[in-house]
Amino acid sequence: MLIFKLPDHDVFHTVDNASGINNVSFVSFDTKTILDFKGNLKEISRGEIETLSIVPKNKSSLIEIGKETPESYGRKISQAKDFIEKNDLKKLVLSRRKLLMYLDIDSQKKLSLTKSFLKFTDSYANAFCYLFEKNGEIWMGGFSEILGKFDKRNNSFETMSLAGTLPLDENWTDKEVEEQKAVTEYIQSILRKFSSNLKVSSTKDLISGNIKHLKTDFSAEISPESLDKIISELHPTPAVCGFPKDLCAQGIKSIEHFNRELYAGYIKVETEDFIYYFVNLRCASFFKNYAFLFVGGGITLKSDAQKEWQETELKSLAVQNNLVFE
Numbered sequence: 001m002l003i004f005k006l007p008d009h010d011v012f013h014t015v016d017n018a019s020g021i022n023n024v025s026f027v028s029f030d031t032k033t034i035l036d037f038k039g040n041l042k043e044i045s046r047g048e049i050e051t052l053s054i055v056p057k058n059k060s061s062l063i064e065i066g067k068e069t070p071e072s073y074g075r076k077i078s079q080a081k082d083f084i085e086k087n088d089l090k091k092l093v094l095s096r097r098k099l100l101m102y103l104d105i106d107s108q109k110k111l112s113l114t115k116s117f118l119k120f121t122d123s124y125a126n127a128f129c130y131l132f133e134k135n136g137e138i139w140m141g142g143f144s145e146i147l148g149k150f151d152k153r154n155n156s157f158e159t160m161s162l163a164g165t166l167p168l169d170e171n172w173t174d175k176e177v178e179e180q181k182a183v184t185e186y187i188q189s190i191l192r193k194f195s196s197n198l199k200v201s202s203t204k205d206l207i208s209g210n211i212k213h214l215k216t217d218f219s220a221e222i223s224p225e226s227l228d229k230i231i232s233e234l235h236p237t238p239a240v241c242g243f244p245k246d247l248c249a250q251g252i253k254s255i256e257h258f259n260r261e262l263y264a265g266y267i268k269v270e271t272e273d274f275i276y277y278f279v280n281l282r283c284a285s286f287f288k289n290y291a292f293l294f295v296g297g298g299i300t301l302k303s304d305a306q307k308e309w310q311e312t313e314l315k316s317l318a319v320q321n322n323l324v325f326e
């Protein structure tokens with residue numbers, strides 16, 4: 001079962017399971033896992049969504065639940081800084097799995113994932129939001145970062161450089177400006193190879209709930225044949241990994257000590273006119289008594305461990321504040 005809402009659209013969609021048609025795919029961060037949702041896109045109403053039963057299951061094997069603390073995350077940030085220094089990098093994106101246990105809140109009340117999804121979509125109207133259950137796995141998430149948007153009618157391709165995070169009332173510093181610039185330069189260097197008419201916007205604030213980011217938009221005319229290649233070269237961008245990609249992904253794995261799974265991967269959605277590639281952030285996987293909320297941020301040599309922790313806490317509220325118990 002998959003339900004989703006495209007950014008700035010009023011309607012909800014699902015897929016009709018028709019075989020041979022594949023319009024929605026979730027690609028994991030390491031691109032090794034691809035979850036396909038078969039069928040044509042079809043509209044689904046709010047009322048129909050409310051009647052769906054999506055109930056988390058117990059994980060079949062025991063998982064090790066090491067609760068991350070500001071101190072343990074601080075140690076990982078130091079390791080990330082050592083890695084940045086040793087390899088002369090601009091940044092590395094570190095993340096954590098926030099463990100949220102929810103059974104104890106009130107034994108009479110149960111988590112309603114469909115109502116949570118609807119609340120999430122109301123809070124983040126300009127985001128791509130989804131909820132799915134497949135092979136016993138349940139994920140929910142939503143954010144407005146695109147890895148790509150291809151318009152089949154005129155072969156125009158759009159993407160964005162989105163990075164740097166602060167609470168709404170704080171002013172940008174060199175740390176955020178530099179980390180976002182690293183993403184902008186990376187995207188530019190790739191798109192220039194595929195298009196001679198690349199347009200780059202000025203950098204603006206993007207407000208997402210309780211926080212803001214720096215965003216630069218790109219648009220270019222490309223040949224449809226190069227679309228897959230562009231996406232595979234872009235992903236993972238330094239907004240979620242670092243550059244060089246392979247070295248940074250290796251560094252991330254050795255420091256984070258968990259599998260990012262679908263977090264920081266992307267979601268491909270094909271409609272009649274567009275092919276979208278949404279970056280899978282502000283997301284969580286759900287089990288019977290708990291959820292893992294995946295959150296991260298760009299680390300540079302200027303990073304302050306306490307602020308980085310705070311940033312991941314603020315990002316986790318995107319999912320956490322929209323969970324509905326009834």
Ligand SMILES: C=C(O[C@@H]1C=C(C(=O)O)C=C[C@H]1O)C(=O)O
Nearest residue numbers: 162163164165239295296297298
């Ligand atoms: C990595 C995440 O977000 C990404 C990293 C950001 C940053 O480093 O400031 C900002 C927006 C996203 O591109 C996340 O939400 O977990």
